[in-house]
Amino acid sequence: xxxxxxxxxxxxxxxxxxxxxxxxxxxxxxxxxxxxxxxxxxxxxxxxxxxxxxxxxxxxxxxxxxxxxxxxxxxxxxxxxxxxxxxxxxxxxxxxxxxxxxxxxxxxxxxxxxxxxxxxxxxxxxxxxxxxxxxxxxxxxxxxxxxxxxxxxxxxxxxxxxxxxxxxxxxxxxxxxxxxxxxxxxxxxxxxxxxxxxxxxxxxxxxxxxxxxxxxxxxxxxxxxxxxxxxxxxxxxxxxxxxxxxxxxxxxxxxxxxxxxxxxxxxxxxxxxxxxxxxxxxxxxxxxxxxxxxxxxxxxxxxxxxxxxxxxxxxxxxxxxxxxxxxxxxxxxxxxxxxxxxxxxxxxxxxxxxxxxxxxxxxxxxxxxxxxxxxxxxxxxxxxxxxxxxxxxxxxxxxxxxxxxxxxxxxxxxxxxxxxxxxxxxxxxxx
Numbered sequence: 001x002x003x004x005x006x007x008x009x010x011x012x013x014x015x016x017x018x019x020x021x022x023x024x025x026x027x028x029x030x031x032x033x034x035x036x037x038x039x040x041x042x043x044x045x046x047x048x049x050x051x052x053x054x055x056x057x058x059x060x061x062x063x064x065x066x067x068x069x070x071x072x073x074x075x076x077x078x079x080x081x082x083x084x085x086x087x088x089x090x091x092x093x094x095x096x097x098x099x100x101x102x103x104x105x106x107x108x109x110x111x112x113x114x115x116x117x118x119x120x121x122x123x124x125x126x127x128x129x130x131x132x133x134x135x136x137x138x139x140x141x142x143x144x145x146x147x148x149x150x151x152x153x154x155x156x157x158x159x160x161x162x163x164x165x166x167x168x169x170x171x172x173x174x175x176x177x178x179x180x181x182x183x184x185x186x187x188x189x190x191x192x193x194x195x196x197x198x199x200x201x202x203x204x205x206x207x208x209x210x211x212x213x214x215x216x217x218x219x220x221x222x223x224x225x226x227x228x229x230x231x232x233x234x235x236x237x238x239x240x241x242x243x244x245x246x247x248x249x250x251x252x253x254x255x256x257x258x259x260x261x262x263x264x265x266x267x268x269x270x271x272x273x274x275x276x277x278x279x280x281x282x283x284x285x286x287x288x289x290x291x292x293x294x295x296x297x298x299x300x301x302x303x304x305x306x307x308x309x310x311x312x313x314x315x316x317x318x319x320x321x322x323x324x325x326x327x328x329x330x331x332x333x334x335x336x337x338x339x340x341x342x343x344x345x346x347x348x349x350x351x352x353x354x355x356x357x358x359x360x361x362x363x364x365x366x367x368x369x370x371x372x373x374x375x376x377x378x379x380x381x382x383x384x385x386x387x388x389x390x391x392x393x394x395x396x397x398x399x400x401x402x403x404x405x406x407x408x409x410x411x412x413x414x415x416x417x418x419x420x421x422x423x424x425x426x427x428x429x430x431x
Contacts, residue, residue: 013132019190020125021145022183023088025152027118029176030095031060032238032269033157036247037262038169040385046104049386054370057244059108061362063115068359071119072352073211075127076345085188087120092180099170099177122149123351130339130347131194139336143276146332150272157269161262214346218353223341226413227334228357233407234297234329236400237304239362240369242268242326245393253390254315264319268326275330289333290416296331297411299324301404308397311390332358337414361403369396 035042035057043053074083094113101107122145129141163172218224241249246265251258275296283292303324307313313321338350373388376395380387 013128016132016191017125017128017141017145019187020084020121020128021148023084023091023187024121024125024145024149026088026180026183027091027114027121028149028152029156029160030091030114031118032243033152033160034173034176035244036242036265037157037161037164037258038173039244039248041169043385046102046107048104049374051367051370051374052104054244054367056104056108056111058363058366059111060115060118061239061359061366063112064119065115065356065359065363067116067119068123068352068356069215069349071123072349073215074348075120075123075352076348077211080124080127080193081188081191083120084124084191085184087117087124088180088184088187091117092177092184095180096174096177099173119352119355122355123348126335126339126351127348128191138339139280140277142335142339143280146276146330146335147273150269150326152269154266154269154273157262157266158259161259165259214349218342218346218349221341223415224338224350224353226410227338228354230293230297230407230410230414231332231334231354231358232361233403233410234300234332235358236361236365236403236407237300237325237329238268238272239359240365240397240400241265241322243362244366245369245396246322249390249393249397250315250318252388252393253311254318256315260315264315264322267319267322268329271323271326271328272330275327276332277330278327279331279333280336283333288416289337290411290414293331293333293414294408294411296328297404297408299328300331301401301408303328304401304404308394308401311394365399365403368399369393372396372399 039053042056043049046052046056048056091114094110094117096110097113098107098110101110125145126142129138129145133141160172240246242265246268247258247261250256250264251261254261254264256264279292279296282295283289286292303321307318307321307325334354335351338354339347342350373392373396376392377386377388378392380389
């Protein structure tokens with residue numbers, strides 16, 4: 001084979017991975033950037049209060065969560081080219097539906113379509129990593145997927161906030177939906193499954209293993225449950241602050257513009273860009289996934305506690321603390337642990353179960369934060385809208401702190417595994 005052919009063959013896995021990674025970034029922007037920047041516009045446009053706004057946001061997470069295991073099964077069993085293309089196209093259509101109606105229930109349906117199809121983004125990307133990359137690269141490539149995906153809110157958050165000051169917010173979202181259709185065409189042209197993919201742990205062909213057996217094996221594993229609930233806790237600050245309440249809280253608490261508040265809130269995702277890669281490296285240096293996970297969640301809990309209980313912080317300190325929260329939340333090594341525990345033909349379902357649990361944080365915490373804010377609310381109104389104080393937001397954020405505390409306890413019950421070193425997976429702990 002010519003050197004040109006070899007070069008193309010070596011580049012192909014990265015091209016396929018990149019095309020699916022763009023979908024992961026796309027849905028990240030749809031679920032994180034738009035709600036945080038346009039939160040008050042949503043409340044005005046749909047004539048809803050904080051509790052209903054929490055329901056609107058959680059609609060995405062409900063659909064995303066319900067779709068996780070089916071998406072994992074579909075990605076494991078069927079041609080990833082078809083599933084990815086259809087998912088991207090429907091995601092764009094759901095986003096267009098969301099802003100094409102003033103009906104609250106139809107808007108929730110649009111959000112659910114976006115959530116349903118977004119469920120395929122991370123699963124398909126990680127599945128591609130397990131198929132196209134050698135074992136020694138998978139942990140780092142998975143961490144890269146999370147890190148680069150988080151660049152979406154960091155890069156586009158301030159830009160969208162600036163654009164929204166000069167253009168109608170609905171038009172911004174509609175243009176973004178149109179870009180999704182272009183992305184779907186690109187995925188159709190690029191994405192493919194690897195037909196010659198094999199793995200030493202695949203003791204029998206995937207089609208010979210009943211889906212019910214795979215699902216039962218995974219859902220009855222105590223470690224999968226621990227890893228899933230731990231990831232839920234780690235994602236709590238991002239789902240509650242990063243994806244909904246963070247920017248409006250910072251704007252209220254520190255009397256700054258939405259552009260500044262969005263920039264501060266995006267420090268969570270700036271930290272998440274570096275965190276997954278850093279903790280993958282830390283785990284390798286420590287020779288322990290468990291130690292790296294414990295370090296991360298303890299850091300996350302302490303830094304979030306400072307934001308929660310210190311009301312007189314300078315804005316610069318809030319920037320720094322949110323950066324640390326995002327960085328330490330990036331110790332999401334459960335995905336790597338899960339994919340090395342089981343054969344590759346289970347990889348999609350393993351990732352889907354863990355990811356499903358992390359998204360449950362949005363279903364629970366978005367409305368819970370809104371409900372706690374409502375309980376704390378003193379009845380203040382302006383132009384027909386309820387006005388919430390910084391203290392009301394902090395009351396709501398107590399639910400995030402409780403989640404982190406529970407996650408910290410769970411981290412000590414993770415069965416430790418040594419990271420992949422020099423291209424070899426060390427012997428797994430006995431189940």
